[in-house]
Amino acid sequence: MRFRTAQRKKMVAIAAALVACMMMAGCGASANTVDISSMEFNPQGKTIKQIAAALESGETTSRQLVSYYLDRINKYDDNGPEINAITQINPHVMRQAYLSDRGRKDHAQHSIFYGIPFVVKENIDVEGMNTTAGSKVLETNKARSNATVVQKLIDQGAIVLAKTNMSELAASYGWLGYSSYGGQTKNPYNLKRDPSGSSSGTAAAVAAGFAPFGLGSDTSGSVRGPASVTGTVGMRVTYGQTSRSGVIPLSDSFDVTGAITNTVEDQALVLDAIVGPDEGDVATLQATQDTQYEKSLAQASLKGARLGIVNVFNGGNSEVDETFKAAQNELKKAGATLVNINLDKSYTGLWSSIMGPVGDAEFVTDYETYMRYDGRSKAKTVQQLIDKSKALADTNTPVNPARIKGYETNVKSAGKFKSDEAQSIIYEKMPALTNTVEQTMIKNDVDALVYPTMSCVASVRHDAKDNTYKCDSDDPYAASYLASSAHLPEISVPAGRDSQNMPIGLSFTGAQDSERILLGLAAAYEKISPYKNGDGLELD
Structure with missing residues (x-):
């Protein structure tokens, strides 16, 4: 549209x-x-x-x-x-x-x-x-x-x-x-x-x-x-x-x-x-x-780096997995030591265990606080946002119906913002996850964790059809929830393309406040990556 x-x-x-x-x-x-x-x-x-x-x-x-x-x-x-x-x-x-x-x-x-x-x-x-x-x-x-x-x-x-x-x-x-x-x-x-x-x-x-x-x-x-x-x-x-x-x-x-x-x-x-x-x-x-x-970045190098290879997010798309393997070979050729990091399956479910419950509970308070102090919209509350969004259903600017249902879930969950469950996730489970990931990195003496940013390439637009798209993952974004849930830094850098010319990203994730390390690793990988920004892009 x-x-x-x-x-x-x-x-x-x-x-x-x-x-x-x-x-x-x-x-x-x-x-x-x-x-x-x-x-x-x-x-x-x-x-x-x-x-x-x-x-x-x-x-x-x-x-x-x-x-x-x-x-x-x-x-x-x-x-x-x-x-x-x-x-x-x-x-x-x-x-x-x-x-x-x-x-x-x-x-x-x-x-x-x-x-x-x-x-x-x-x-x-x-x-x-x-x-x-x-x-x-x-x-x-x-x-x-x-x-x-x-x-x-x-x-x-x-x-x-x-x-x-x-x-x-x-x-x-x-x-x-x-x-x-x-x-x-x-x-x-x-x-x-x-x-x-x-x-x-x-x-x-x-x-x-x-x-x-x-x-x-x-x-x-x-x-x-x-x-x-x-x-x-x-x-x-x-x-x-x-x-x-x-x-x-x-x-x-x-x-x-x-x-x-x-x-x-x-x-x-x-x-x-x-x-x-x-x-x-x-x-x-x-x-x-x-x-x-x-x-x-002047000191950026992969020589002597120790990188933790995470495979728990693999399996969504064979071409993404192949690109990840190729990237590992390039990293090794550049002098990095690769260490397998075995994260259990629970790391693929961080949306349901951490992000979903907290996000649902917080949105109403967060949105309405912004509108109270900075906003100039008549939709000052999420309920008003819901009502006005529903009114657009028969226009040429409709709101995604599932997005409206999301607002409704937020309203129902708003009372849980200060609940024992939400507070336990924020102040106990999330810090524990951060500690576990960082201790895993220390134990294995790695500078960063490495994995595909997404387990599949770009999906088909909701209003289009494309039979070439292949994805066997229930949630192609599962890997992204690790850094979000643990408050860790993560950088995604181009790693390759699939057979349909779709870009594939590689992520480097580190301990808190390790931005310099991650930027250096990503910059060093960028130099050896077979994929260069803009390759294959044709708009005319």
């Missing part, structure tokens, strides 16, 4: 951005006449450092970059394959690009992000833009300020280009990458497949070259899954390392914010910018302040 209303909104926003820029002295001509076909610098496939260098040398400008990405969005998101990753264009983006270009003339030293556009998931506040979390019901929820992670990037000179689609209220319920506000996002590698969820639009946008990087959020795999199936890099940091202030929540006990990038180096750069304490989010008060993630 293609939502032409959303497309019209995007085109109006692009026009508004150009008009706003034209109103400023010196901006009108360049806003209307930037000829991106004659750009000396081609941003496609370039890293953040390469883009920053081109800006610094004068090889390109921020206005040219913005024009390039807007043109690409018009060609491939609104037209052509209609990826449908972008929901809103920042109406001030051309003005902000103009100001960046003007500011660069002062010859001062600027951040590496200065003048570089990025995209933001729909549940993350951007001042003056609507924060819908993918819900048509919340389309008037205009943000009064920027989420902390957005503001940190803006403070370094980055420019919000657009907002991206997501699974509605960060839970897919079988319709991955679908929302009543934005419609269905497609996987750029196969338009019949979805881009996973819930950071679907951010992953699809980065993979399709609509922006060099983007922000997302991860509860049970919402950054890692989309990264895995779109051939991009996504990392879930240790719980409490990135702020959730200004983000519509799903589950306070598991939510983190993060980034989707084209390379591990880019991931490290973005995390350097957004990781850190925030008084607006008590979970972050002990967050790392001196990250130096990108600098630490």
Whole structure:
């Protein structure tokens, strides 16, 4: 289903951005006449450092970059394959690009992000833009300020280009990458497949070259899954390392914010910018302040590394399993020692034993707290969200019926938030799981655990058919629940493709606060991986 209303909104926003820029002295001509076909610098496939260098040398400008990405969005998101990753264009983006270009003339030293556009998931506040979390019901929820992670990037000179689609209220319920506000996002590698969820639009946008990087959020795999199936890099940091202030929540006990990038180096750069304490989010008060993630990559190597190979999540798809075996061979060739880690079957059931009960119990309190302090929607309560969502059933913007049932389960479970069961899971079972995993790593003297990010490749869109899809797993996302439930960091990096050209991701998971180690291992593997970002992507 293609939502032409959303497309019209995007085109109006692009026009508004150009008009706003034209109103400023010196901006009108360049806003209307930037000829991106004659750009000396081609941003496609370039890293953040390469883009920053081109800006610094004068090889390109921020206005040219913005024009390039807007043109690409018009060609491939609104037209052509209609990826449908972008929901809103920042109406001030051309003005902000103009100001960046003007500011660069002062010859001062600027951040590496200065003048570089990025995209933001729909549940993350951007001042003056609507924060819908993918819900048509919340389309008037205009943000009064920027989420902390957005503001940190803006403070370094980055420019919000657009907002991206997501699974509605960060839970897919079988319709991955679908929302009543934005419609269905497609996987750029196969338009019949979805881009996973819930950071679907951010992953699809980065993979399709609509922006060099983007922000997302991860509860049970919402950054890692989309990264895995779109051939991009996504990392879930240790719980409490990135702020959730200004983000519509799903589950306070598991939510983190993060980034989707084209390379591990880019991931490290973005995390350097957004990781850190925030008084607006008590979970972050002990967050790392001196990250130096990108600098630490200079020592990245697999030689001498000890990696724990986890096979309990295998068996969903033979090509994923074969890619995992091939990755192990590459790791060994690069000098890593592989150690088999035998986790029992209980690790495949962490959704039912930990994440499901806690998430169901927390959502009502978390959502209504956000709406009380930050929201501008008439759906202040989850019951109001349910009623207004049901009213969309016979429109061209319906809410996934299973998502509504999920809300209803949340309402029924809200009274359990302070129950002995929920508190026992949060304060006893989860810390015990963390301790068990970390002690297993210590006992086996391994730097990280390694396994496929997902046991299957991208699934078929809920509104499409594709008989080539094979998956024998009851839950292809089961591996993602380990890091979420134990508050551990995990990074997904491209490892290969299946016979249908669908990307397959490899995960490195470590002890709490081991982001530097994981980024180094992922960067070293990235160099030897036979899969290069963007290989096989054809949008024309």
